[in-house]
Amino acid sequence: MLKLIHTADWHLGQTFHGQERHAEHRAFLDWLLDALVDRQADALLVAGDIFDVVNPSLRAQELLYDFIVTAHERLPALDIVLIAGNHDSGNRIELPAPLMRRLRTHALGRVNWLDDGRLDAERLLVPLTDASGDTQAWCLALPFLRPAEVTGHGLGRNVERMDDALPSNDYVGGISRVHEQLIDTARARRHPGQALVAMSHAHLHGAAVSEASERPIVIGGEESISAALFPDDIAYVALGHLHRAQQVGESRIRYSGSPLPLDFSETAYPHQVVEVSLDGEALTGVEAIPVPRPVAMHRIGPGPLDEVVAELESLPHDPERPREQWPWLEVRVVLAAPVPDLRAQIEAAMEGKALRLLRLVRRLPEIQHDNAPARVELDTLGPRRLFELTWQERWGYAPEPEVMTDFDRLLQDVLDDGSEEQPSGGSRP
Structure with missing residues (x-):
């Protein structure tokens, strides 16, 4: 019998409309430590987006490493498996891996390829043990896969040695190849009676996204993958990236969701971690554990x-609450005409209340003039559509597919390399 706790999307170091959330993250991690001990968990799976940015603050990193050390002190037999998400730097996640292994913590940030072009799948397999130290399951720990890692551009000469080599722009095909090779290796490694547990940071077809806090991981419309990549002999699939807790098609394929709301659009649904019970190769139980909102x-x-x-x-x-625990507040006002002192009126209504106003949204009526083009909000277009419209206006024709492919790659490089935090209230990758 094996008991796992599945969580994801911690986003340590996130600032919320300019306000840091260190106290909230600390409160969640303290709660999680107690939950692991109370439930005598055998393993903790963290399915990516551990940090909010690729270059997290020292304070955010301290939160993670203090948690790992304390978890090992309180549960010396606990296995912890971390994978990098699209917000994380894979190299940074793996940097302290040799030290973390001494604390039974395995950090996987990227995939490697062997000289013959095959996936180095062995390094992505983590044994999960019970209290007596016996391996009861294997975790297929697959970090977020960037296009350069799984397409011809990323594999270089190695992909040319593969049978049925992938087209250079076949991102989803590359992801499929990685899954197939990893699953084949896991099947060969496990003994009868040992379960297979997959962990991935990805967007699956049919999964529900949040209103404003997420956008596609990879631009170009090819980022979502099929749940069919996880065959029936995978007992449980622990997913990260989407902040809304949900199952995708089957109860064994789940997003744990983020433990805390990361945007005001995420306040309407519960946040949780997931307890998973395995008996031999079979999934025997899945329980949602609500996370208190600090x-x-x-x-x-x-x-x-x-x-x-x-x-x-x-x-x-x-x-009586300390200021760091005062509620966050978003106020949305529908106006018939501009109100110059709107913020002053809102703040007057809050006078003496232990509340923190983070966002004030004004909604004014749209006025359309005859023969005038309809007003378009730039943030509803996104950079890809804006580029297409600009090209069309400048040159008089739509950009060719090759041009859009080059633009997609440039934009992906910006998303991957950017180390600054997202603007307050904007979309999140």
Whole structure:
């Protein structure tokens, strides 16, 4: 019998509309430590996006490493498996791996290829042991796969040695090849009675995304993959990337969801970690464990100013709470005309309340003039569509597929290499 805890999308170091969330992340990790001990977990699986940015602050890194050390002290037999997500630097995740292995922690940030062009699958297989030290399962720990790692551009000469080599732009095909080789290696490695548990950071077909806090991992419309990549002999699939907890098609294929809301659009649904029970090769139980929300989030409106003010005045609050635990607040007001002192009126309604206003959204009526083009919000277009429209206006014809492929690659390089945090209230990769 083996008991696993599946979690993902911690985003340690995230700033929320300019406010740091260190206290919230610390509270979650303290709670998680207690949950691991109370439930006598055998393994903890963290399915990517451990940090919020590729160059996390020292304080964010300290949170992670303090957690690992304390978890090992309290549960010396606990196996911890971490994979890099699209927010993480794979190299940074793996940098302390030799030290972390002494704490029974395995950190996988990237995939490697052998000289003959095959995946180095052995390094991605992690044994999961029970309290007596016997291997009861194998974790197929697959970090987020960037296009350069799995297409012809990333494999270089190695892909030319493969039978049925992949087209250079076949990102999803490359991901499929990686999954197939890893699963084949795991099947050969395991003994009868040992389960296979896959862990991946990806967007599966049919999974529900959050309203505003996520965008496709990879531009170009090819980022989502099929759940069929995980055959029936995979007892459980622990997924990361989508912040809404959900199963995809089958109860054995699940996103744990983020433990904390990462945007006001995520406050309406519960956040959790998942307890997974295995008996031999079979999945015997899946239980959602709700995560307490250390700081409340309130989303007011949208509505007329008088209704919003009344709702603000009726909000409960606890003046005895320390300021770092005051609720976050988003206010959305529908206006018939501009109100110059809107923020002052909102702040007056909050006078004396232990609340923190992070975002004030004004909604004004759209006025369309005859023969005038409809107003287009740039943030609804996205960089890809904006590039297409600009090209069309400048040259009088739509860009060719080759041009868009080059643009996609350049944009992906920017997304991969960027170390700055996302603007407050914007979309998140």
